[in-house]
Amino acid sequence: xxxxxxxxxxxxxxxxxxxxxxxxxxxxxxxxxxxxxxxxxxxxxxxxxxxxxxxxxxxxxxxxxxxxxxxxxxxxxxxxxxxxxxxxxxxxxxxxxxxxxxxxxxxxxxxxxxxxxxxxxxxxxxxxxxxxxxxxxxxxxxxxxxxxxxxxxxxxxxxxxxxxxxxxxxxxxxxxxxxxxxxxxxxxxxxxxxxxxxxxxxxxxxxxxxxxxxxxxxxxxxxxxxxxxxxxxxxxxxxxxxxxxxxxxxxxxxxxxxxxxxxxxxxxxxxxxxxxxxxxxxxxxxxx
Ligand SMILES: [Zn+2]
Ligand SMILES: [Zn+2]
Numbered sequence: 001x002x003x004x005x006x007x008x009x010x011x012x013x014x015x016x017x018x019x020x021x022x023x024x025x026x027x028x029x030x031x032x033x034x035x036x037x038x039x040x041x042x043x044x045x046x047x048x049x050x051x052x053x054x055x056x057x058x059x060x061x062x063x064x065x066x067x068x069x070x071x072x073x074x075x076x077x078x079x080x081x082x083x084x085x086x087x088x089x090x091x092x093x094x095x096x097x098x099x100x101x102x103x104x105x106x107x108x109x110x111x112x113x114x115x116x117x118x119x120x121x122x123x124x125x126x127x128x129x130x131x132x133x134x135x136x137x138x139x140x141x142x143x144x145x146x147x148x149x150x151x152x153x154x155x156x157x158x159x160x161x162x163x164x165x166x167x168x169x170x171x172x173x174x175x176x177x178x179x180x181x182x183x184x185x186x187x188x189x190x191x192x193x194x195x196x197x198x199x200x201x202x203x204x205x206x207x208x209x210x211x212x213x214x215x216x217x218x219x220x221x222x223x224x225x226x227x228x229x230x231x232x233x234x235x236x237x238x239x240x241x242x243x244x245x246x247x248x249x250x251x252x253x254x255x256x257x258x259x260x261x262x263x264x265x266x267x268x269x270x271x272x273x274x275x276x277x278x279x280x281x282x283x284x285x286x287x288x
Contacts, residue, residue, distance in 0.1 A: 007050050007154065011043035017259040021266040028266045031287050034096050035265055038146055038287065041092045045085050046150035052081070056158040063164035070177035071162040072155055072202070079118040081151055086114040089147055103139055114147075121148050138284060145200065145286060152176055152202035165207055171214035171282070173199035174206055179283040180214050183238075184250040184260040193253045198260050200283035213240035214247060215282055234258050235267040237274055246279040261286065 015036055022032040064071055086108070093104030107113050113133065120129040121144025130140035156175035163174045171180055178201030187193030196205040197214060208214060213224040218240050226236040226249065234255045238247045248270060250258040264285045271281070271288065 003050055003056065003157075004047060006157075007046050008043065010153075011039055011046060014259050014262055015039050015043070017257065017262040018265070020257070021262065025266045028268050030097070031265050031268060032262075034100075035262065035287050037092055037095045041088055042146065042150045044088070045082075046154060048085075049081060049151055049154055053154055053158070056161075059162050063167075064162045066164070066167050066174070069163065069168060069174040070172065071174065072152075072159045072176045074122045074176065077122050077151070077155065079115065079122060082118050082147055083115055085147070089114065089143075092146075093143075099139060100142075103135065103143060106133055106135060107143065117144055118147055120144070141284070142286070149201070149203060149286075153204075156199070156202035156204040160204065163206070168206060169209055169212075171197065171208070173197075173202060173204050175199065175204040176202040178202060180208075180247065181283045181285065182248045182250065182260050182264040183208065183214075184252050184258065185210070186252045188253055188256045190253055195249065196260075203261070213238075213243060213245065215240060215245040216243035218242040229270060229273070232267050232270060235263050235270060237270050237279075239274070239277075239279060244279055245282060246274045247282065 018032045018035045018039065022029045022036075025032065090104045090108050093100045107117060116129060117140070120126045126140055126144060127137060130137045133140070159175055168174045172178065173180070176199060178199045180197035181200035183195050183197045185193040185195055192210070195208050195210045197208045198205050209219070211224055212219045218224050223242055224238060224240045226238050228236050235248055235250050238249050240246065248264050248267060250260040250263040252258045265287055268285075268288055271285070274281070
């Protein structure tokens with residue numbers, strides 16, 4: 001399998017899942033349709049970047065020990081790799097809800113604002129950037145995430161061989177240090193299966209203990225436990241009674257079609273419920 005085929009396959013799977021869920025989840029249809037527009041653009045960016053980035057190589061010394069994680073240094077990432085995609089991003093934002101259309105106008109009103117977004121997201125101060133431009137921080141985070149995700153996913157994929165998944169059971173991403181956006185249980189047809197966290201920044205996936213809170217590491221009996229909703233058989237809300245955070249978990253043991261980050265968007269109703277309970281997420285879904 002060539003890298004290009006693998007990259008294309010991942011985006012195609014996400015897009016197809018979003019299109020399928022948009023039909024059966026009317027409450028999330030607008031979000032899912034916008035995700036498809038974003039993901040189609042991210043797919044193009046990823047293919048263009050994959051062609052210019054160095055080929056992945058096996059590290060001569062094998063995986064690094066955990067004290068070297070995250071293995072990817074964002075300060076080493078060249079933000080100029082994304083410069084050529086500014087116009088494409090603006091046309092994508094125009095197809096979104098009014099807030100993102102405004103975002104597109106603000107980002108392209110002044111020269112170099114898009115380039116600054118990339119730099120601030122990767123290794124600067126996104127809060128200051130949002131303040132300077134009068135943007136709500138979640139909107140600036142969304143923009144940085146959409147633009148940088150294809151590059152970071154490719155770089156994490158190339159750095160993944162440096163990570164030993166058997167020696168890392170912490171919440172920050174071992175590749176890029178980002179927070180988990182959601183998780184899923186894999187092992188189709190298995191009663192227990194394995195939990196994997198998904199990185200909000202680079203989409204890397206790594207194993208994590210099923211009954212531990214990724215925010216505060218609570219692991220007492222029942223301290224971190226799932227809440228199930230009848231209408232979402234494939235997604236549950238894992239709630240921590242100690243730190244009041246929650247993590248949505250897609251259950252690929254029951255349904256092999258789930259794609260954690262897409263099923264996360266489709267189950268926005270569960271986030272509204274969690275917020276009404278005073279619970280908070282570690283990182284927002286890509287669109288909401
Ligand atoms: Zn990451
Ligand atoms: Zn907790």
